[in-house]
């Protein structure tokens with residue numbers, strides 16, 4: 001299927017510089033199972049990828065809008081920031097404007113803190129014994145991060161200043 005697509009694509013430089021996620025899945029060798037992915041498995045992984053990209057983003061946007069409706073002061077401040085970065089006559093915020101919008105960034109991060117679209121992240125496996133705040137987490141156990149609770153835990157200081165690397 002992939003070879004067929006490449007044969008019909010006459011812009012070879014484009015083909016060479018892009019490697020789509022689906023193409024990488026065709027090349028995966030599952031070492032333990034000694035096989036490649038079946039077509040249905042590739043379809044399932046693609047569907048998972050679309051869901052993880054769309055549900056999370058739309059849920060976060062819904063929470064942001066709901067909270068801006070509730071908190072007018074923040075809505076006004078954000079609107080002022082938007083007006084300050086877009087040029088006259090423009091109606092859209094461009095990628096390069098985003099660097100000049102710390103308040104928008106704060107609004108998005110605050111929404112992710114209070115309403116993380118995934119409550120538990122993906123379970124992570126532990127490859128060696130680790131001691132976390134005095135508790136032993138043994139090798140081969142699963143670690144589940146309860147980010148929703150961590151975001152609202154009174155013991156974590158979320159307002160400390162931070163610098164992005």
Ligand code: HEM
Pocket residue numbers: 049052053054056057060112116117118121122123
């Ligand atoms: C607000 C938007 C998003 C949020 C809150 C979000 C959240 C997350 C979280 C919490 C994880 C699990 C990380 C971990 O436990 O290690 C994850 C993984 C993933 N996300 Fe997102 N995500 C967002 C947007 C997207 C988008 C736009 C895409 C794709 C275009 C995407 C694709 C994925 C994929 C493929 C994984 C699995 C990564 C892996 O296998 O390690 N996500 N995301």
